Amino acid sequence: MTDMHHEVVSHASEEKAHSALNTKTIWKVFWILLLVTVFEVAISFTAIPKVVLIWTFIALTIVKSYYIVGYFMHLKFEEVPFQWTVLLPFVLIVYLIFIALYEGTALGLIPG
């Protein structure tokens, strides 16, 4: 009974994944990724302060990642527990960024 239920669910989600990722959506994602990249290159030549540019680039990189992982790698259409299994370990990466920048600053205080 449970097996059968599981099969029905996974079949349904597979159908959902298939229907959500039609050719039209694929090309839409392509245009988003392309336009974001063109936008990034364009603003890098302007006189916008470097700090603003850096944070804009980082934010746009996350936007692009969302589209690649969500649509191309179709994580958006997987079951919720699986999404958490994939995404949760990256909390450690955020932690590592914090440690490394903290240490990088400390290194800067050492002469040489």
Next chain:
Amino acid sequence: MYMWIFLISDAFTFSSLIIAYGALRHRFADIWPDPDLVFTHFPFIHAHVPLMYVGLMTFILIMSSVTMVLAVDAGHRLKKAATLKWLGWTIVGGFLFLGSQAWEWYHFIKGSPEGAYVLADGRFARTDYLEPGILFFNDGTRVVGAEAEALKATAVKNIIGANLKENEYGNTPLFGDFFFFITGFHGFHVFSGVVLNIIVFIMVWRGVLERKKDYELVEKVGLYWHFVDLVWVFVFTFFYLV
């Protein structure tokens, strides 16, 4: 499922490399080269065109990701001819990217005709192949004419091109080291992806879709290929844009 587990671990490896790069760039911010003054070449154009070439490489990789999604979509519907067509274009995209990277590495290693000088007072001065005779420093100051010639005559060292020990782009070997290691590691992933794509192409061509009634193979290699594209998005931001 297993491909996802591998990709998570691989993402950790790439994250560590990029974070190490970030921490050391942060530490040596005062002498780190500005990427806009390093990656300025474009084939057949005799001018400084920063970002255009890597922009083109990004376009090639995004495009090959799209053809890969279309291959997976065709595989899902068990359409052999369409799967082969899109997988074929993905392989072409992979080779184009690898070729572009080889071209970029060639110019990075070869450098400019005059390279850079380590001056007698320890300062690091670069030359510009479009404006012979000038010297410029990381803080934006420029020296021209007789003054520049005098500085060159007393220079301690002339560095042309790049290797793991020194490079003409900045007064730290770390810039070259990280460039070679991170883009090299990514390029090796692209190369592995092209090999895997060719293997799957041959298997589909020999009829694995009809035999197994399953496109899992295309799906897995597709996940890997998109991951390679994803990593490039980060390399593009942190190596070339920032």
